Amino acid sequence: MKKLLVLAAAASMMGLATTGFAFGNPEKGKEKSQVCAACHGVDGNGVEGQTTYPKLAHQVPGYIAAQLKDFKSGARQDPIMMGMVAALSEEDMYDLDAYYSKQKPAPVGIRPEDEELARIGEKLYRGGDTHYGISACMSCHGPTGEGIPIQYPNLSGQHADYIEKQLVAFKDGTRKNDMMNPIAFLLSQEQIRGLSLYVQGLRSDHN
Ligand code: HEC
Numbered sequence: 403m404k405k406l407l408v409l410a411a412a413a414s415m416m417g418l419a420t421t422g423f424a425f426g427n428p429e430k431g432k433e434k435s436q437v438c439a440a441c442h443g444v445d446g447n448g449v450e451g452q453t454t455y456p457k458l459a460h461q462v463p464g465y466i467a468a469q470l471k472d473f474k475s476g477a478r479q480d481p482i483m484m485g486m487v488a489a490l491s492e493e494d495m496y497d498l499d500a501y502y503s504k505q506k507p508a509p510v511g512i513r514p515e516d517e518e519l520a521r522i523g524e525k526l527y528r529g530g531d532t533h534y535g536i537s538a539c540m541s542c543h544g545p546t547g548e549g550i551p552i553q554y555p556n557l558s559g560q561h562a563d564y565i566e567k568q569l570v571a572f573k574d575g576t577r578k579n580d581m582m583n584p585i586a587f588l589l590s591q592e593q594i595r596g597l598s599l600y601v602q603g604l605r606s607d608h609n
């Protein structure tokens with residue numbers, strides 16, 4: 403019995419070493435997500451009219467757990483979310499991550515009157531700006547915005563208002579990230595809105 407337990411512990415540690423993060427249980431995550439549904443939607447596709455509350459469906463595995471840990475440690479600040487994570491254990495965070503990352507995205511697109519501004523975003527997203535030294539967003543978030551597990555979040559179909567709020571927070575340093583802070587710092591308000599609209603219109607159908 404003792405030997406079996408030791409073996410199980412060794413196996414789970416090896417799992418951690420090769421994947422870089424623990425896998426949660428999506429069924430348990432679904433149960434635990436009930437308190438989140440009012441703001442993030444039952445399937446993580448958001449709530450009508452709450453466009454500064456992010457969609458969580460189809461997020462790259464590992465990213466949601468990492469953000470929940472950051473809210474809990476205070477590394478990422480948000481008055482609502484800091485309250486929400488207070489009672490979550492690390493296991494809860496991985497279960498929630500496993501549930502949301504498996505949910506199908508429900509893309510919304512953008513309004514025709516926003517397309518012109520979105521084209522400014524598209525140019526930057528795909529090509530960056532060599533004159534100002536702005537990297538192409540695509541190089542880290544993928545050509546269709548699907549992200550790269552576990553570090554680079556999926557942006558495709560995310561609410562433009564939420565994306566804009568995050569880019570402004572990265573720009574003024576209230577949200578901290580070594581990669582995003584210097585990039586956002588260089589963006590103008592118009593570029594931020596254009597990028598946000600472009601990203602909302604992106605679709606990715608991986609999984
Ligand atoms: C009362 C509304 C509310 C509830 C309930 C809520 N959230 Fe949030 N959540 C927010 C808001 C607002 C933000 C955006 C914070 C910001 O702008 O930085 C957010 C952000 C997040 C993020 C960051 C997403 C990203 O793309 O970076 C995650 C992950 C998250 N919430 C998970 C959860 C989970 C899991 C629960 C349930 C345990 C939950 N939330 C409950 C309002 C809520």
Ligand code: HEC
Nearest residue numbers: 537538539541542553554555565568569579581582585597
């Ligand atoms: C060098 C890699 C890299 C490049 C280039 C990059 N990003 Fe990011 N981005 C990241 C990382 C890493 C994160 C996750 C930050 C965290 O963990 O808090 C991120 C997070 C974000 C978020 C927050 C998403 C969320 O769900 O909260 C947005 C919005 C974003 N990036 C937009 C952009 C845009 C727009 C561009 C191009 C102007 C861009 N990024 C270029 C690495 C990059």
